[in-house]
Amino acid sequence: MTENIKKIIEEKLSKILLPNKKNLIEEEIIEGISYKDGHIQISLFANKDNIEEIEVVGKLLKKELQNIEGVISVTTVLTNEPVKKSTSSTKEDKKQTIQKINNVKKIIAIASGKGGVGKSTISINLASAFSLMGKNVGILDADIHGPSVPHMLGLKGKPEVNSDKKIIPFEFNSMKVMSIGFLLNEEQPVVWRGPMVHSAIKQMATETDWGELDLLIIDMPPGTGDAQITVSQHLPLDGAVIVSTPQPVALNDAVKAIGMFRKVDIPIIGVIENMSYLLLEDGKKEDIFGTDGAKNMSEKEKIFFIEEIPLDKEIRESSDKGNPYIFEKPDGITKDIFLKAAEKIEKII
Ligand SMILES: Nc1ncnc2c1ncn2[C@@H]1O[C@H](COP(=O)(O)OP(=O)(O)OP(=O)(O)O)[C@@H](O)[C@H]1O
Ligand SMILES: [Mg+2]
Incomplete structure (x- = not known):
């Protein structure tokens, strides 16, 4: 952060008073501030008792900081960490808030802008491909609102906790699997607030006994909300794979992601x-959602194009059966595409 902008931000922050007449810095409500190319992001500590108050503070902050010359956007994120007493948390930068995950060599997120484009399907099949390549793989289902990994892997039940108080993940063909779906009652809808999303994902990532992993694949929910911010800012991600269908409506959202x-x-x-x-059935191809949409978008965005995966009835059927396609159809035509995609990803990371 340039010193000048930092000073201006801190000055503005010191003028925002809470109902107890103390300012945000005195109350240690700010977890961290980042500034890059005109974009400010501020994380604020919140808990169930003060969340409404902090949400108001967030809005006020946005209004105040938006007026600083050169600032394009201001985003506030609520996190529910305990307030730190000894240090001035405004000095923390992003790197210091990243939580290490022991014994996990690489972590990648499978993300998209639009929902239903196949992130979960691709997550479980890529994980299976890496597993076939001899890697120790974990899958973390970060889709707090609609976890589908348990269904796609036919896994049910509540995970147990070991003597170190770590969650013992489920296993599927030697892959380690953790999902919020294992912890929730399927019939009970949960209304997730920002801080709850943050702590649930962080907890699943850092308090699961993953063992030694070569790769942890995180299946993301759609969009660019609290879950994405938590994963990208608080976990040591090595990269993200963007999934899109060739349709313009999905591509626009992919560009946002x-x-x-x-x-x-x-x-x-x-x-x-x-x-x-x-x-x-006769092996011919029909472009249902348009032709080369994501390929063209990746060229425009100067991003590597990994692979194209067909709409294949057997992929949907195997997911619904609870067995990833590449295990269900060991001779399937699309299996090689998933394997090639995994090889390319491995080379890049
Ligand atoms: N290549 C494919 N061929 C056939 N069916 C597919 C393919 N990819 C995904 N599907 C099916 O499309 C549906 C949506 O896929 P999936 O759940 O993986 O998407 P998602 O992006 O994870 O969705 P969400 O945003 O809700 O998390 C599922 O029923 C899945 O089986
Ligand atoms: Mg999904």
Whole structure:
């Protein structure tokens, strides 16, 4: 952060008073501030008792900081960490808030802007491909609002806790699997607030006994909300794979997701185009959602194009059966595409 901007921000912050007449810095409500290319992001500590108050503070902050010359956007994120007493938390930068995950060599996120484009399908099949390549793999389902990994891997039940108070993940063909779906009652909808999303994802990532992993694949929810911010800012991500269908509506959202990862300096590994074409029984291809949309977008965004995956009935059927396609159909035509995609990703990370 340039010193000048930092000073201006701190000065503005010191003038925002809470109902107890203390300012935000005195009350140690700010977890961290980052500033890059005109974009300010501020994380604020909140808990269930003060969340409403902090949300108001967030809005006020945005209004105040938006007026600083050169500032393009101001984003506030609520986190529910305990307030630190000894240090001035405004001095923390992003790197210091990143939580290490022991014994996990690489972590990648599978993300998209639009929902339903196949992130979960690709997460479980890529993980399976890496596993076939001899890697120790973990899958973290970070889709707090609609976890689908348990269903796609046919896993059910509540995870146990070991003597170190770490969650013992489920296993599928030697892959370690953790999902919020294991912890929630399926019938009970949960209304997630920002800080809850943050702590649930962080806890699943850092308090699961993953063992020794070569790779942890994080299946993200759609969009660029609290979950994305938590994963990209608080976990040591090595990169993100963007999934899109070839349709303009999905591509526009994919570009937004790319923008978000770039903003927080997470490398984009590449783009996977899903449902690129319909694989007909006679082996012919039919472009249902348009032709080469994601390929063209990746060229424009100067991002590596990983692979195109067909719309294949057997992929959907195997997911619904609870077995990843590449295990269910060991001779399937699309299996090689997932394996090639995994090899390319491995080379890049
Ligand atoms: N290549 C494909 N061929 C056939 N069906 C597919 C393919 N990819 C995904 N599907 C199916 O499309 C549906 C949506 O896929 P999936 O759940 O993986 O998307 P998602 O991006 O994770 O969705 P969400 O945003 O809700 O998390 C699922 O029923 C899945 O089985
Ligand atoms: Mg999903």
